[in-house]
Every structure is written in structure tokens, then in C-alpha cells.
Amino acid sequence: MIRVVIVDDQALVRQGFAGLLAVAGMDVVGEAADGKEAVEVIARTRPDVVLLDMRMPGFDGIWALRRLRDDGIDIPALVLTTFDEDGLVLEALRAGARGYLLKDITLEQLTEAVETLARGGSVVAPALTDRMLRALQTRQPPSSDVPSGTTRELTDRELDVLRLVASGYSNREIGDALFLAEGTVKNHISAVLGKLGARDRTNAVLRALHEGLLR
Structure with missing residues (x-):
């Protein structure tokens, strides 16, 4: 069973993802409302995959990714967000995210992405890929x-x-x-x-x- 931590500042969103993952046979072992709390929960529970929102009050997802990297905690992070700006995608990937998907995905796409990261792979939403590549060419x-x-x-x-x-x-x-x-x-x-x-x-x-x- 894949163990997951969910990080999002909205409780209803966390509960929604937790319910969906439970239906898919995954185990939600922790939740956090911001980046600082996320680092603490991840360090304590050591999940297989982290679902991470980007923009949260106080300590955001980028901060959490960098802090985990600096602390030597290598847990695959899947960014789930409503924001698809090229710069944010690049910043998240460079900070250590293994995946970047928008929140309008289906349950099947979500579970497949979590399983891919748990196996050591990476996932980026196809809709973002072409724009990301063009942006990377200039940076x-x-x-x-x-x-x-x-x-x-x-x-x-x-x-x-x-x-x-x-x-x-x-x-x-x-x-x-x-x-x-x-x-x-x-x-x-x-x-x-x-x-x-x-x-x-x-x-x-x-x-x-x-x-x-x-x-």
C-alpha cells in the first residue's frame, strides 16, 4: 500500500484527496496546511509520496521542497495546483518536485501519477510540457x-x-x-x-x- 501525505491550506481539499486516495487503496498517513507543517509531518511519517500545493499562506510549497532537499529528505513530491504559470512549474521542478499536475485531473490520472512517483518516476502534465520546454530554452x-x-x-x-x-x-x-x-x-x-x-x-x-x- 502506497503511503501518502497531503499538503494543502484548504481542509476541504485535503479531505477530498484523502477520500479519493482511500478509494484507490492508498494510505494517507498525514496532512499539513502549509510548508513548515509539511516538513514536520513528512519527516515524522516518511511517506512514499507527497501531494503538495504550491501557494499557501506563510511557508509555501517551494519553501517546503527546498527545506526537504536541504534536510536530505528525499520523498517524491507531486505538485497539485490550480496555477500553471511556466515560472512556477520550473521553480517547483528545480526545487525537487518529481511531478506537476493541475487539480482538474481525474481520479485515474491522480492514482496513476502517485504510483509512478512511488516507483521512482516523474510526471508533468502534457498540457504544460510544450510551454515548459519553450521556457526552459530561454532560461x-x-x-x-x-x-x-x-x-x-x-x-x-x-x-x-x-x-x-x-x-x-x-x-x-x-x-x-x-x-x-x-x-x-x-x-x-x-x-x-x-x-x-x-x-x-x-x-x-x-x-x-x-x-x-x-x-
Whole structure:
């Protein structure tokens, strides 16, 4: 059973998400109303995934992500918000978020995203991806996220896979688009992560854009 902490300043929203996750067979082990309380609850309960609102009075979601990172607490955080500004998406991902979705998603999309993060993956709403990529092309990621120096050269097939990853495709969808077995897609993604020195799919996209691979 996946253990989840919900962070949102609105009690009704927290209760709603808790009820939905319970229906999906997940265990809500804690709730918090702001970033400071979130850090305390997460440190105490050590959940598998955190659902995190961005804009909250006082200590917001970005503050919580940075504090967790500074404290060495590596819990996958899925940002769930009504705000889709490019800058906020980038700031959240650079602060350590593993996913970014809008609150108009379905229960199926929510549970799939939580399961993806619990398995070590990343999720960004497809509707935000193109805008995010365009914004990233004009912004220099901080050195803590993207090291200086060149990366090992990607093959044409690896670039094809990376472009589809950047567009929000799942491994199965990438396989269907490129006529590859899902296992082959996983191998290509592993190779891309290794060559780019990336910890996950989202970070691989950040690094590829920094290197000019997706322009």
C-alpha cells in the first residue's frame, strides 16, 4: 500500500484527496496546511509520496521542497495546483518536485501519477510540457541542477525517445510511436539517463535542453 501525505491550506481539499486516495487503496498517513507543517509531518511519517500545493499562506510549497532537499529528505513530491504559470512549474521542478499536475485531473490520472512517483518516476502534465520546454530554452538552469561540461553523445534513436519523454509520453506510448518493445524503450531511457547524468526523466529533459539537444 502506497503511503501518502497531503499538503494543502484548504481542509476541504485535503479531505477530498484523502477520500479519493482511500478509494484507490492508498494510505494517507498525514496532512499539513502549509510548508513548515509539511516538513514536520513528512519527516515524522516518511511517506512514499507527497501531494503538495504550491501557494499557501506563510511557508509555501517551494519553501517546503527546498527545506526537504536541504534536510536530505528525499520523498517524491507531486505538485497539485490550480496555477500553471511556466515560472512556477520550473521553480517547483528545480526545487525537487518529481511531478506537476493541475487539480482538474481525474481520479485515474491522480492514482496513476502517485504510483509512478512511488516507483521512482516523474510526471508533468502534457498540457504544460510544450510551454515548459519553450521556457526552459530561454532560461539557464542553476548549476546545482545542470552541471557544466558536455554529455556523452546520444544516438538518433535515443534522441527520438527523449523527445517523446519530453512530450509526456509513457514508455508504452513511446514504444507504440517508434515501433519498439516496451523493454527496449526502458533500455533507451536508462541509456539516456546515464549519458546525461540525470536522476529521472524530468531532470533528463532539463539537462537535454541545457545542452541544446531538444532545440
